[in-house]
Amino acid sequence: MAETRAPERTTNRGPGRLLIAVYILFAIAATSRAGLQIATKFDEAPVAYLLSAAAALIYIVAAVGLARAGHAGRRVALACCSVELVGVVAVGILSLADRALFPDETVWSGFGSGYGYIPLVLPMLGLYWLWRTRHDAS
Amino acid sequence: MTSAAAAGSPVDGILATAAIVLSLVLALWALVAALRHRAPDRLQFVGLAALEVALLALAVLALVALGGGERPGEPGAFFGYLVTLVCLPPLAWVLARMEPTRWGSAIVCAVCLVTPVVVVRLQQTWEVVGG
Numbered sequence: 001m002a003e004t005r006a007p008e009r010t011t012n013r014g015p016g017r018l019l020i021a022v023y024i025l026f027a028i029a030a031t032s033r034a035g036l037q038i039a040t041k042f043d044e045a046p047v048a049y050l051l052s053a054a055a056a057l058i059y060i061v062a063a064v065g066l067a068r069a070g071h072a073g074r075r076v077a078l079a080c081c082s083v084e085l086v087g088v089v090a091v092g093i094l095s096l097a098d099r100a101l102f103p104d105e106t107v108w109s110g111f112g113s114g115y116g117y118i119p120l121v122l123p124m125l126g127l128y129w130l131w132r133t134r135h136d137a138s
Numbered sequence: 139m140t141s142a143a144a145a146g147s148p149v150d151g152i153l154a155t156a157a158i159v160l161s162l163v164l165a166l167w168a169l170v171a172a173l174r175h176r177a178p179d180r181l182q183f184v185g186l187a188a189l190e191v192a193l194l195a196l197a198v199l200a201l202v203a204l205g206g207g208e209r210p211g212e213p214g215a216f217f218g219y220l221v222t223l224v225c226l227p228p229l230a231w232v233l234a235r236m237e238p239t240r241w242g243s244a245i246v247c248a249v250c251l252v253t254p255v256v257v258v259r260l261q262q263t264w265e266v267v268g269g
Binding site for chain 2 (some may be wrong): 017018020028032035036040077
């Protein structure tokens with residue numbers, strides 16, 4: 001097959017599409033986890049489970065923002081990636097400092113250690129990609 | 139061996155192992171393609187189809203076991219993982235079709251790295267109660 005050189009500076013193409021794929025995977029993982037936790041044992045750790053749900057929502061919206069691209073999509077994605085980065089760092093620190101606050105695992109506990117630290121790396125990659133494609137605000 | 143132990147987990151057998159191995163081989167193949175700037179080739183799509191067939195067969199085995207009265211340790215999580223699992227290869231397929239560049243191969247690689255993890259989690263959510 002011929003070597004492919006598609007435009008690599010469009011938000012939702014090329015590497016952007018890989019990013020969207022990973023965001024979709026995390027949206028699925030976080031949504032099903034949060035849904036299950038809230039449905040079956042919400043009373044055990046409401047803070048952790050609501051946080052899981054918030055994380056799930058952010059992954060979904062970020063994936064949609066990246067996929068739609070354009071001016072609005074990029075701004076949505078920017079907001080989501082920023083919140084995500086702040087969230088994963090804050091929850092990471094809090095979960096280490098005060099274990100009682102998050103008695104059960106969330107996607108962001110321990111800086112996302114349960115998910116191979118991808119939750120920590122993903123928003124950085126997202127922000128980097130948005131910056132790389134900053135002239136794509138069509 | 140008791141009959142329950144002999145029956146074992148429906149998602150922990152040669153089929154599950156085959157799916158894991160196939161997925162990892164496919165991930166490696168797709169990684170090589172991505173590193174060589176190659177779009178997903180026919181072999182990647184054939185591999186995804188084969189993987190999906192293996193995962194669907196795994197799901198059927200699990201449903202047959204459920205029909206036979208067996209129960210997973212964590213039913214909610216088990217079904218969550220099962221549904222997620224059979225959706226993964228189609229997801230990779232669709233996204234790889236949309237992205238006929240090296241990044242399409244990268245997507246196939248990423249999804250095929252996640253799939254074995256989900257298979258293992260599926261097995262864990264069946265076991266839990268055990269004895």
